[in-house]
Amino acid sequence: MSGRDEIVSPDAEGDERAVEAALRPKRLDEFVGQARVREQLSLVLQSALRRNRPPDHVLMSGSPGLGKTTLAMIIAAELGAPLRLTAGPAIERAGDLAAILSTLSEGEVLFIDEIHRMSRPAEEMLYMAMEDFRVDIVVGKGPGATAIPLDIAPFTLVGATTRAGLLPAPLRDRFGFVAHMEFYDVSELEQVLRRSARLLGVELPDEGAHEIARRSRGTPRIANRLLRRVRDYAEVRSGGVITRETAADALSLYEVDGEGLDRLDRAVLDALLRKFGGGPVGLSTLAIAVGEEPETVEVVAEPFLVRQGLLARTPRGRVATAAAWAHMGMQVPLDALGRPGSPPTLFDDPE
Numbered sequence: 621m622s623g624r625d626e627i628v629s630p631d632a633e634g635d636e637r638a639v640e641a642a643l644r645p646k647r648l649d650e651f652v653g654q655a656r657v658r659e660q661l662s663l664v665l666q667s668a669l670r671r672n673r674p675p676d677h678v679l680m681s682g683s684p685g686l687g688k689t690t691l692a693m694i695i696a697a698e699l700g701a702p703l704r705l706t707a708g709p710a711i712e713r714a715g716d717l718a719a720i721l722s723t724l725s726e727g728e729v730l731f732i733d734e735i736h737r738m739s740r741p742a743e744e745m746l747y748m749a750m751e752d753f754r755v756d757i758v759v760g761k762g763p764g765a766t767a768i769p770l771d772i773a774p775f776t777l778v779g780a781t782t783r784a785g786l787l788p789a790p791l792r793d794r795f796g797f798v799a800h801m802e803f804y805d806v807s808e809l810e811q812v813l814r815r816s817a818r819l820l821g822v823e824l825p826d827e828g829a830h831e832i833a834r835r836s837r838g839t840p841r842i843a844n845r846l847l848r849r850v851r852d853y854a855e856v857r858s859g860g861v862i863t864r865e866t867a868a869d870a871l872s873l874y875e876v877d878g879e880g881l882d883r884l885d886r887a888v889l890d891a892l893l894r895k896f897g898g899g900p901v902g903l904s905t906l907a908i909a910v911g912e913e914p915e916t917v918e919v920v921a922e923p924f925l926v927r928q929g930l931l932a933r934t935p936r937g938r939v940a941t942a943a944a945w946a947h948m949g950m951q952v953p954l955d956a957l958g959r960p961g962s963p964p965t966l967f968d969d970p971e
């Protein structure tokens with residue numbers, strides 16, 4: 621068995637984060653799915669290695685849990701380069717970024733997660749760093765302030781964002797390669813699950829893998845998390861084997877329904893249907909109704925609901941589709957002419 625296929629020891633399993641880290645693919649050829657991104661990235665990396673130069677900066681966009689951090693780690697591993705990890709919200713001042721940039725070694729990969737949440741001054745400093753491998757450190761304030769240029773080692777920036785649309789064009793344009801991470805299909809998630817089950821030493825027949833995969837919302841992180849919950853259930857109640865029934869029973873216990881909707885997704889649909897008659901309703905009103913931040917509803921729940929054809933984003937607000945009414949076991953209300961359709965509501969506050 622190769623080093624990267626080591627079975628996770630039972631001791632490590634106590635720590636969910638350690639398990640998640642242990643399940644990360646370490647090289648590009650272990651990374652499941654995202655065929656187009658993998659092929660494009662492989663070319664970028666191979667050509668950089670041939671030229672013996674750091675590759676272009678890479679931007680990855682996509683929903684949480686699709687493998688952006690994993691891919692950043694893979695990029696560093698494939699280049700044989702060190703990796704520095706940070707996140708946009710941790711970079712409040714330009715000085716925070718300067719401190720990181722000035723200590724990078726040649727060829728190092730700098731991963732900035734949630735890059736859209738970096739502060740404006742830091743973002744502006746990053747433009748010059750990305751383009752010229754140089755930053756200006758401003759010393760002093762007001763008319764006496766002086767900019768001291770500082771060279772930094774050539775590095776590769778890997779940025780990740782769940783909201784590519786929020787990135788200012790000057791930042792977006794400085795990335796030589798932009799990878800759009802797609803949701804995974806069921807057979808790809810089955811592969812992720814089989815690999816994880818092997819690493820965790822769990823017996824996972826195909827029917828069990830299929831049942832978990834189809835409820836994983838197209839997301840490997842969720843697939844791995846559900847696998848761990850189903851494994852707990854199977855160990856306690858059914859001798860450790862994950863049959864289709866065991867998986868289905870365990871997941872309904874954890875409030876994951878047959879299409880993979882979890883508590884938040886169902887709360888969003890429930891509010892949209894019951895409180896707002898199916899919409900249209902604005903995002904912030906909907907978020908208040910479910911007691912969540914608008915960003916959580918928009919980034920965590922909505923992409924999946926839209927993809928499942930249960931919710932539509934319209935210029936006038938969020939609207940439930942006929943499938944949403946059916947999924948929640950409710951009748952589509954009739955309009956004044958007796959046709960199926962959502963009645964207009966008072967909560968029509970487009971954003």
Ligand SMILES: Nc1ncnc2c1ncn2[C@@H]1O[C@H](COP(=O)(O)OP(=O)(O)OP(=O)(O)O)[C@@H](O)[C@H]1O
Binds near residue numbers: 641643689842
């Ligand atoms: N393509 C893949 N093949 C196998 N496992 C994957 C793949 N993508 C992600 N995973 C697994 O899913 C988990 C989450 O991945 P990762 O942390 O890279 O997601 P992310 O997109 O960076 O999420 P976030 O933006 O929320 O940090 C990892 O533990 C990893 O094991």
